[in-house]
Amino acid sequence: MESSSAKAGGSTRREATRQKLYEAAVTLIAEQGFSATTVDEIAERAGVAKGTVYYNFASKSVLFEELLRHGVGLLTASLKEAAEQAAREGRGKVDALDAMIRAGLVFIDRYPAFTQLYVAELWRTNRAWQSTLMVVRQEAVAVVEGVLREGVAVGEFSDEIDVQLTAAALVGMVLVAALDWKSFQPERSLDDVHAALSRLLQGRVSGRV
Amino acid sequence: MESSSAKAGGSTRREATRQKLYEAAVTLIAEQGFSATTVDEIAERAGVAKGTVYYNFASKSVLFEELLRHGVGLLTASLKEAAEQAAREGRGKVDALDAMIRAGLVFIDRYPAFTQLYVAELWRTNRAWQSTLMVVRQEAVAVVEGVLREGVAVGEFSDEIDVQLTAAALVGMVLVAALDWKSFQPERSLDDVHAALSRLLQGRVSGRV
């Protein structure tokens, strides 16, 4: 019986436990914040003994840091994928940005708790995982900056734009709009929200029709 | 009776102490979060005894709630003021939005810690001050929604825009861009940042010059 995944990373069982702990931790911390969430709660929600948490992670904050890395990894991969696909299909940079907005929305749709928690921790200072967070943020924003820069190089975007700030603003736009969507009008469809943001991106807000 | 200081509001000393406590609490909570910040720390930073905190506020979370109300009050007033001034001067709704973006930036420039803390707590659920936060958020976003709606009525904005979502996206854009500015490129001027966001608002990102 070659256990399914075999030699690859580590035993499958352990990986499954870690996954359960991530899922339990992410919702609890999104709701209550890191400090207000107890390890006992996380263990209970994951359906696991407290000792298991410490068998798998060195400490509560290490668990959290690995959770952050894991989550942002997924997002970054998804953004890159969207940008590359648009490029492969020979579409313009505006389309690439649009595709990334959609990818961002899809991600937030699937992992709303993670997004919540990420936003809540991002601009804090003086916390243990601060530097982890910076690195991980930079990876994600860099993908957007890359597309903007290419757009400027190709002449599709004005060379007067401030790449760094514009990238941050775009990310913020999607993040906040999406959190609002999930929190206050969750019945709306992803397409709907995407259309509204596309319109904003392309400056079709002012101007009739 | 007219006790010493007198007539206006309440005793001056008390008001001064509360102000000191607000200031101490806002920076500490912005840095560390609500739960990770202790009442002892707040008292120490404010230069008062712990008992004084409880003499002035019923509990740690009441202190925090009043802080939130106080801060968002300032922001809302400032946004309204900007929108009204643009209207008084007979400028268009795009200009009004632009003026509000600037007002938002000025606010964040002046109270970065408050902004940080606000963003961090906004999308949490299951917290004591949740409802306070909702009310207070709605007040601020409503100002932006109002201008958008007026713009649609006047025909200056497309009637296809989704007012609620667009307002949220705009707020997010300013919020996140400004926090990025303060965190990662604090040497830049407000005008600079404002110009970059104006450009984005008016869809002058794509399109040459």
Added chain:
DNA sequence: ATTTTTGCACTGACCAGTCAGTGCAATTGC
């Protein structure tokens, strides 16, 4: 046979909130 998980008792640091008491200025009584 080894790795992983369980269950549970325990420790020690930390922290929100309390309370008896202090300092001080203004008011009252004489």
Added chain:
DNA sequence: GCAATTGCACTGACTGGTCAGTGCAAAAAT
């Protein structure tokens, strides 16, 4: 004048509870 009194703002040691992390023997899974 000058005690005695009152009320306000503040103090800081203390209490009762909470929680991260530990230790370990027994059970389960692979």
